Amino acid sequence: GAVVSQHPSRVICKSGTSVKIECRSLDFQATTMFWYRQFPKKSLMLMATSNEGSKATYEQGVEKDKFLINHASLTLSTLTVTSAHPEDSSFYICSAYYPGGPGELFFGEGSRLTVL
Amino acid sequence: AQKVTQAQTEISVVEKEDVTLDCVYETRDTTYYLFWYKQPPSGELVFLIRRNSFDEQNEISGRYSWNFQKSTSSFNFTITASQVVDSAVYFCALSAYNAGNNRKLIWGLGTSLAVNP
Numbered sequence: 284g285a286v287v288s289q290h291p292s293r294v295i296c297k298s299g300t301s302v303k304i305e306c307r308s309l310d311f312q313a314t315t316m317f318w319y320r321q322f323p324k325k326s327l328m329l330m331a332t333s334n335e336g337s338k339a340t341y342e343q344g345v346e347k348d349k350f351l352i353n354h355a356s357l358t359l360s361t362l363t364v365t366s367a368h369p370e371d372s373s374f375y376i377c378s379a380y381y382p383g384g385p386g387e388l389f390f391g392e393g394s395r396l397t398v399l
Numbered sequence: 400a401q402k403v404t405q406a407q408t409e410i411s412v413v414e415k416e417d418v419t420l421d422c423v424y425e426t427r428d429t430t431y432y433l434f435w436y437k438q439p440p441s442g443e444l445v446f447l448i449r450r451n452s453f454d455e456q457n458e459i460s461g462r463y464s465w466n467f468q469k470s471t472s473s474f475n476f477t478i479t480a481s482q483v484v485d486s487a488v489y490f491c492a493l494s495a496y497n498a499g500n501n502r503k504l505i506w507g508l509g510t511s512l513a514v515n516p
Contacts, residue, residue: 326490326508327444374442387434388504390444 286310287379289391296367297399304362304394306377312357313379317388318350321374330375333360367398401426403493405507412481413515420476420510422491428452432494433467433474434504439487447489450474481514488512 286309296302306316314335319327331352332340339352349371351363364371374395378388402425412418424433435447448458450467458465462479478485491507 324511326506329503376442376444378444387446387449389446390436393442393444395442 403507
């Protein structure tokens with residue numbers, strides 16, 4: 284079945300540094316990918332919709348300069364957390380719809396970011 | 400407004416008990432989709448089921464079953480003879496139909512299920 288993969292699964296960084304998270308669709312092409320953020324024991328919050336070859340669409344309240352999204356190919360979207368701070372520590376999850384499928388989202392394994 | 404309510408924050412059962420997770424939704428769309436996802440402690444979200452608004456048939460998959468009732472705007476999920484491996488957070492979600500694939504999922508807050516041996 285469709286597989287979405289994220290890397291890295293865990294990352295620890297110092298405050299002020301930037302961190303890049305990759306999201307790949309392994310057996311299908313995804314023109315659109317979605318980036319979610321999940322706080323402990325909380326629901327998923329959609330951060331942005333990543334569109335291949337164009338700018339991402341950010342949800343209200345999400346800083347686009349803070350969370351840079353690049354969707355340079357049909358199988359890869361990246362989320363870069365710039366100048367990370369401890370409050371950016373969270374679980375970030377990407378997802379994509381399988382084209383032509385019944386409409387369910389397939390999710391990556393998630394990336395847990397800890398900013399010290 | 401579109402909204403998904405999972406009133407049960409946490410449920411704890413003993414292995415082999417049946418358990419039902421409730422999901423109530425609100426939407427003004429006539430065409431929509433409902434989903435259930437499982438998030439085990441590892442964090443990965445696992446798709447369980449998708450149901451469109453025109454299909455009110457109940458579904459059974461092994462120990463899992465779903466009861467969709469448009470009259471009460473509910474899409475409840477039952478696990479029969481629960482097992483420890485069922486311990487996870489379960490999310491109900493609503494997607495409104497749009498042309499193309501840029502649909503937005505509205506998520507419930509999740510129900511944390513603990514199945515104790």
